Amino acid sequence: MxxxxxxxxxxxxxxxxxxxxxxxxxxxxxxxxxxxxxxxxxxxxxxxxxxxxxxxxxxxxxxxxxxxxxxxxxxxxxxxxxxxxxxxxxxxxxxxxxxxxxxxxxxxxxxxxxxxxxxxxxxxxxxxxxxxxxxxxxAGISAPQLLAARHRIVLHEVGRPVHITTGRRLQEAVTAGLDNIVAMLNPPTDRVDFTGLDDWSIWWGANLGAPGERLVAGRVCEVLPAIAAARADAEADDGWVMDAFLIRRPR
Structure with missing residues (x-):
């Protein structure tokens, strides 16, 4: 052999x-x-x-x-x-x-x-x-790690879990009662279903660590237009775009 x-x-x-x-x-x-x-x-x-x-x-x-x-x-x-x-x-x-x-x-x-x-x-x-x-x-450095570091946050609250899924399955996670969610492999923002999540907090990042890195955080209802614009800018700068976000129900 x-x-x-x-x-x-x-x-x-x-x-x-x-x-x-x-x-x-x-x-x-x-x-x-x-x-x-x-x-x-x-x-x-x-x-x-x-x-x-x-x-x-x-x-x-x-x-x-x-x-x-x-x-x-x-x-x-x-x-x-x-x-x-x-x-x-x-x-x-x-x-x-x-x-x-x-x-x-x-x-x-x-x-x-x-x-x-x-x-x-x-x-x-x-x-x-x-x-x-x-x-x-x-092992390498993952997108959720970079996202948390850039926003200076912890991905979960004290003693609570974080659920990791894809953007296309966000509503599936919400329907299941999950309220602290990291989403990856996301399509453009207008194709992610944020229905019912207006008051949730979101920490979003694209092309983390690359020249086109963009960060946006705030209430979903207030920052979705800024996220869409930042995503387009990241793709224009780098010629590609990968984004991830943490979304959390208000307490």
């Missing part, structure tokens, strides 16, 4: 300034980094290149990102099926490269691999396709 491919799944926060010493050391051990290229001018791919220039200068192997159904009217089941198909297509691409190159490969994960990222799942799919590989996972 040949030597298994080694795969390293590395959390990199939101860029070079968030790379931990542990991840930096790991980057110097890899032969190449696999990444999906989402557009001809993919600025997140450029940010990955900057991380590699600072920490080891491994080769970046960019693959065209497979198409995914992003229809606005998708049900929860439809969305999950679309994401599953997308992950299968990514896994097939990565499997072909890993079989061909072998050695030690890495994936750079925005934020932390444990939270609303599917790289671990995709690598498991690669293994299920018959690629002989071993992998490890190193």
């Amino acid at each position: 040949g030597t298994p491919v080694r795969v390293r799944i590395l959390g990199v926060g939101m860029g070079p300034q968030h790379v931990t010493a542990e991840v930096a050391e790991a980057l110097r051990s890899v032969d190449y980094v696999l990444a999906a290229e989402k557009a001809d001018d993919d600025r997140l791919l450029g940010l990955r290149r900057e991380i590699l220039r600072r920490y080891g200068d491994a080769e970046l192997v960019a693959l065209p990102d497979p198409p995914r159904d992003r229809s606005r009217g998708l049900t929860t089941g439809g969305y999950e099926a679309a994401v599953g198909d997308w992950h299968d297509a990514r896994a097939a691409q990565y499997a072909a490269i890993l079989r061909e190159r072998g050695g030690t490969a890495a994936f750079l994960v925005w934020g932390d691999p444990s939270l609303y990222d599917s790289t671990i799942r995709v690598v498991e799919k690669v293994r299920a396709l018959g690629v002989d590989l071993d992998y490890d996972v190193l």
Whole structure:
């Protein structure tokens, strides 16, 4: 039997300034980094290149990102099926490269691999396709951590929980009685359902740690227009936008 491919799944926060010493050391051990290229001018791919220039200068192997159904009217089941198909297509691409190159490969994960990222799942799919590989996972700085730090808040009140979900499932969490919620993977503000939450407090941030970082906080009914404008500004500055927010019922 040949030597298994080694795969390293590395959390990199939101860029070079968030790379931990542990991840930096790991980057110097890899032969190449696999990444999906989402557009001809993919600025997140450029940010990955900057991380590699600072920490080891491994080769970046960019693959065209497979198409995914992003229809606005998708049900929860439809969305999950679309994401599953997308992950299968990514896994097939990565499997072909890993079989061909072998050695030690890495994936750079925005934020932390444990939270609303599917790289671990995709690598498991690669293994299920018959690629002989071993992998490890190193933690990164997550969006909720950065959000709390930027707003100088604690994500939960004393002795109380925090619920982490996606923007499209915000109302599902509210209906379930949850009242201290972090939302990630958010669509544009006009597509997040804030019905009945006018008096709740919100702490919002986009592109945390990047040049286009924007922060807004206040009562939902007062700051939604400012959030929409700040989100557009962040995307204009950086060429991409990722946002997260904490929303809390008034006591």
